[in-house]
Amino acid sequence: MSRLLDDQENAHGSSLSSHPSLRDVHSINPAQLMARIESYESREKKGISDVRRTFCLFVTFDLLFITLLWIIELNVNGGIEKTLEKEVLQYDYHSSYFDIFLLAVFRFMILILAYALCRLQHWWAIAFTTAVTSAFLLAKVILSKLLTQGAFGYVLPIISFILAWIETWFLDFKVLPQEAEEGNRLLLVQDASERAALIHSGLPSDGQFYSPPESEAGREQRKVEV
16 A cells, blocks of 8 residues: 555656746746747747758758769769760660659758748658658669669669658657747746736835825824823
8 A cells, every 4th residue: 555655656746747847937037037038039030940940951961962973973874964865865764863863852842842931830741752752762673773783773762762761750850849849838938927927017016015194183192192
């Protein structure tokens, strides 16, 4: 029985300790609360959070890195102009790397439009781009002849596949949870500031305490008693 009571007390203590931010917020004075609200509002005025900006930079890196690898492949296989004409103008699904480059452009346009311009707070856009990328690359590797064309037949599909899934992980486990946490923290700070303002306005100020002026009758009575 005592062990059960100890377990209940530990569970109750852990539940109380799981909300330190709320206690900390309500223990801050109104000046600090206003400073925190102004800091959060200044972050919102910037238009995009730091973690979302990092995600957009990584999406840009994805496009530039795939483009760099494709240009190197064009230069290695007989010169850029000749190979570019062969892979673009005479496009062949079974031997061209041009579609992998277009796949990187597709990811860049969708993700930047959704998460930088529209500031989407959901994962559906990156789920769509990752699903399309994965399905296309798997079909490309199975049906094409890339694996017989040297190292780039392995490097470009694998790198493109890995980058797409890193973007998905970063958005789902870093960007969206951190922004949701900051939003909840802002709501807590605003709620605490409103309560502090109500409590502060309910307390009487120094000017509300005053003593009435002493009358002439009171002064004469005091002189008689003396």
